[in-house]
Amino acid sequence: MADAIYAPSQFRLAIAPQADFATENTTQGEFYELDITSPTQPDMASGIIEDSRKRSDGKRVMSPTDTYRATTGGTYVIPFECIATGATLDLLLKSAIQDFVSEEATTPYQKVFNLDDGTTGPDFSADAGIMLTVLGADAENWSARNCIVRNLTLSASPGTNGGRLTASGEFMTGFDIDISSVTATTASWQSPGVAFFPFQSYANCSVAAANLVPYSFSITMANGAVRVGNAAGLATNYHMPLFTADCEIVAKLDAITDDLIDTYRTNPAAGSAEVAVIMDWGTDDTDGHLKFLLNAIYTGPTTRDFGAESGVGVTLSYSGVDDGTNKALVATIANAIDRSW
DSSP states (O other): OOOOOOOGGGOEEEEEEEOSTTOOOOOGGGOEEOEESSOOOOBGGGGOEEEEOOOOSSOSSOOGGGEEEESSSOOEEEEEEEEOOTTTHHHHHHHHHOOEEEEOSSTTOEEEEEESTTOOOOOGGGTOSOEEEEEEESSSOEEEEEEEEEEEEEEEOTTSGGGBOEEEEEEEESSOOBOSSOOOOGGGSBOOOSOOOBGGGEEEEEETTEEOOEEEEEEEEEOOOEEEEOTTSOEEEEEOOOOEEEEEEEEEOSTTGGGTHHHHTSOGGGTOOOEEEEEEESOTTSTTOEEEEEEEEESSOOEEEOOOTTSOEEEEEEEEOOOSSSOSEEEEEEOSOOOOO
16 A cells, blocks of 8 residues: 655656757756745646536436546646746746846856847747746646746845745746656756745845835736647647836835825826936855846825834836837846856
């Protein structure tokens, strides 16, 4: 009689770049393990096409033929939450933003992504952009090919995960998830490492060139990815209808933040309500550098936060916009990994 007992810490998750559309990456040494904060499992129901109704078959109880279920033609969602590390965050950023600008040819291999008027989403069917294979080492190993990070939230505050930047969001795929005879050789996986981005070690947090004293920070990048399929129910591409970057900073209420309500009351359509919002770690062009620059408008009035132990704060909410000169978002990260992008 089987008597296996599992602990949550035995469930592991890794991602790897995928070169060819519809062909998963099976090279175990190319997988980077995510430092997950809780076990991840695919939402198996999200990709199942299902219809259930009582047939007029002379019975008042359900029959097996009253339910239809298919595993092709659907979209699977895999939620995740992990500690952001220098070895894994560039993969997540590229998959969420999908507009890659450059990677330096030598260490520290600084990489730049942006959202601007030229952002359209790649033709994945032509192997453009970045697709990920997501691999779960589980009681029953599973593999998901052609995954896209549909939304990615990066957040940091002193009271969460030791202040380290946390990544959460959703992988999505238009292909069925493989749950049969999947190999997960965790000993060959690349470690997530310990290159963290602690909130207490940020280098710059500013709005319109004015330095803030932040209590917390978060940014969400979304692309709205949906599958495109053929008559056989197979995914042939992904469409990304709208790219967004939204940011929220809770900062100390002081002479700088008290006046920011004035900009919120300015009409963005007139072209004078945009501000440069910057949050970064480390130093430009050095290993460990991470920077977000938004050309942003306020999405809500500044609101007082009376719950902070360190004094009254103010919640500032922004949305990145492209005005033809300034990009909605520029994200920069440097690590010691040559992705050859």
